[in-house]
């Protein structure tokens with residue numbers, strides 16, 4: 034058993050229950066705040082939308098979710114607290130940094146000319162894990178890191194090394210973003226080489242390709258993998274993701290796979306919802322799609338209730354406990 038930092042305080046890993054390991058409460062790309070016509074930020078209104086959007090997942094038994102927003106993608110722990118209090122769902126928030134092309138690397142890249150920023154990033158992660166985020170008392174429960182398309186930049190390597198050090202010291206798990214289904218094995222190698230425990234690493238967005246050889250090459254590192262963009266069919270079809278999940282379960286990997294959506298109930302910027310043509314490309318994307326559509330398809334293919342429970346309850350618990 035391990036104690037996990039949620040936005041409302043520590044929870045035992047045995048109490049997590051059905052857990053979505055990679056979701057968002059709100060999503061935003063850095064720069065939205067420069068749009069003069071962006072919808073003004075109204076935390077109360079956003080909380081209402083998010084709580085409503087979580088109702089369906091709650092009805093399917095979801096007890097916990099990870100808000101995977103790192104420090105540079107509009108992480109709002111006050112909002113997470115409101116949503117957790119009102120929905121009754123445990124929310125675990127992250128410390129971390131996004132990939133160089135999508136995040137806010139300027140400050141650290143500038144400081145890197147003068148200072149050891151790997152150490153500075155590690156100190157940021159540890160401050161947020163052990164003391165809390167900003168002046169809130171909310172402590173981060175996961176470390177989120179990311180790499181780019183077919184490459185790990187110098188900046189991203191510093192972030193990954195800092196994350197490995199913070200994980201080694203705190204025991205808090207690392208969850209990752211991979212871009213376009215690339216660099217999963219390289220992420221695992223880099224983190225492990227810096228002393229991270231593979232049992233506390235979840236390599237994310239693994240379903241960005243349908244290459245089973247790629248998937249098993251990540252699994253061979255002893256880490257967890259996450260098909261955590263289920264329903265995001267604008268990038269990749271769920272049919273292929275389901276085929277991969279069923280195949281990997283069939284050869285004995287149910288104890289290494291997590292399922293999630295990378296969903297967000299609200300978008301920041303000029304419009305707070307996706308336009309119709311995007312919705313049409315991914316009609317099933319929600320916090321409940323795994324339960325409504327994916328798990329029934331897995332069962333039809335012969336996946337047992339026990340293996341579903343392994344993926345949705347046991348694997349998240351073991352990732353946090355380092356088992």
Ligand SMILES: [Zn+2]
Nearest residue numbers: 055056101295
């Ligand atoms: Zn995400």
